[in-house]
Amino acid sequence: MAGAVRGAGRRRRAVQPMSAGLQPSGRDPILIWGAGAIGGTVGAYLVRAGVPVVFVDRDLDHVAAINAKGLHIEGPIEEFTVRAPAYGPDDVPGVFRRTLLCVKAQHTEEAARSLAKHLAEDGYVASFQNGLNELVIADVVGRERTLGAFVNFGADYMAPGVVQFAGRGAVVLGELDGAITPRLQDLHALMLLFEPNAITTSNIMGYLWGKLGYGALLFATALTNASICEGLGAREPRALLRALAGEAVEVATMLKVDCLGFNGYDPAAFAPGASDAAADASFDAMVAHNAKSAKTHSGIWRDLAVRKRRTEADAQLGPIVTFGQQVGVRTPVTSNLIAMIHEIEDGTRPLAWENLDELGRRVWRAA
Known part of the structure; x- marks a missing residue:
C-alpha cells in the first residue's frame, strides 16, 4: 500500500484556476457507480443540467424506484426529480469513458472490479468517496486511469429513489501526480454544474x-x-x-x-x-x-x-x-x-x- 503513495508528498500549489467559461466536453454519458448520498446528489444535478448519466447501485429497490419514478432530491437547498436509467451491478450495458465511483469505502475494490469491464481504455475512474480509495482503484484499473476527488457536502440516502441534499461543502478534484490535465479540466467543468465553488488542485492527497x-x-x-x-x-x-x-x-x-x-x-x-x-x-x-x-x-x-x-x-x-x-x-x-x-x-x-x-x-x- 505504501508504494501506491508515490508522488503524494510533493508540495505543490493547492489550487489551480480554471479558464473562464470552460464547458464539459462530449455527450457520452457519465457512469455513476453508487447512486446514494454522494452519487445520487451529484448525478441528479448533472442530469438536470442536460448531461447524460447512467446510475448503478447494488440496492435493487433503489434502482427500481429510480427507473419507475425518477431520482428525487429533497432538502433545504432545492427539491427536484430527474429521470435517468439505473441498473444493478450485474446488468450494466456499455463502455464508459468517465466513471464516478461513489460507493462506501469498504466496497471500493469489489465495485472497481465490477466496473472495470465497462471502462474505456482511455477512460478514468474518479473516487467520490471518503478515504484513500484512489489507491485501491489504481491497483484495480491502473494509476493512469484513476483520478482523485474530495467532497464534503452533506447528503443522505433517505429511501428508495430519494436522497436528501442537506448542505453545501468543498468539492476538489486532482490528478494523483498533481498534473492539470484536459480530463481534469473537463471533470471540473462538469462539477461546476453541481457546486459553483468546485476547484482543482495539484495536491489532492493533501x-x-x-x-x-x-x-x-x-x-x-x-x-x-x-x-x-x-x-x-x-x-x-x-x-x-x-x-x-x-x-x-x-x-x-x-x-x-x-x-x-x-x-x-x-x-x-x-x-x-x-x-x-x-x-x-x-x-x-x-x-x-x-x-x-x-x-x-x-x-x-x-x-x-x-x-x-x-x-x-x-x-x-x-x-x-x-x-x-x-x-x-x-x-x-x-x-x-x-x-x-x-x-x-x-x-x-x-x-x-x-x-x-x-x-x-x-x-x-x-x-
Whole structure:
C-alpha cells in the first residue's frame, strides 16, 4: 500500500484556476457507480443540467424506484426529480469513458472490479468517496486511469429513489501526480454544474489526508447520539479529539503529505505543538460550517443508529493506523476508536456520550 503513495508528498500549489467559461466536453454519458448520498446528489444535478448519466447501485429497490419514478432530491437547498436509467451491478450495458465511483469505502475494490469491464481504455475512474480509495482503484484499473476527488457536502440516502441534499461543502478534484490535465479540466467543468465553488488542485492527497483527520473527528462524535455540532462544540472531550486528529496529521507529515484544510477544519491546528487558541478556532469554525446544514448527524452515526450496518471505520480510518506503523507513528486514539465503533456495530456497546470518556480512559491507560 505504501508504494501506491508515490508522488503524494510533493508540495505543490493547492489550487489551480480554471479558464473562464470552460464547458464539459462530449455527450457520452457519465457512469455513476453508487447512486446514494454522494452519487445520487451529484448525478441528479448533472442530469438536470442536460448531461447524460447512467446510475448503478447494488440496492435493487433503489434502482427500481429510480427507473419507475425518477431520482428525487429533497432538502433545504432545492427539491427536484430527474429521470435517468439505473441498473444493478450485474446488468450494466456499455463502455464508459468517465466513471464516478461513489460507493462506501469498504466496497471500493469489489465495485472497481465490477466496473472495470465497462471502462474505456482511455477512460478514468474518479473516487467520490471518503478515504484513500484512489489507491485501491489504481491497483484495480491502473494509476493512469484513476483520478482523485474530495467532497464534503452533506447528503443522505433517505429511501428508495430519494436522497436528501442537506448542505453545501468543498468539492476538489486532482490528478494523483498533481498534473492539470484536459480530463481534469473537463471533470471540473462538469462539477461546476453541481457546486459553483468546485476547484482543482495539484495536491489532492493533501485534501484526502485532511479529510481523514476531519473524518476521525466525525467517527468520534458518532460514538454518541450528539449532533456533529454538539460533539465538535463540547469542551470536555477536546483534548482527546485534538489527539485523534493529530494522529492523522502526524502520519501524513511523516509521509511528506502537506495536509490541506476545508470548511473550518485546519490540519495545522491539530499538529503536535499547535496552540489551544488555534485548535479552538478550528473547532468553532467547523461547528459554524456544520450549523448551516440540515444534516445534523454524520453518515457514520446514521449507519450505526438508523441503518444498522457496518461503517467505513476500517477502510477510512484503518490507513491512518497502517501507514502510522510504517512510518513509526503511534495511533492509539484511532486504533481504540475503530475498536469501539466495531463494538457498536456488533451490538455490544450502545451509543452514548460516556463512550468518549471510555475512549479517553483506554488511550490514557495505555500511554
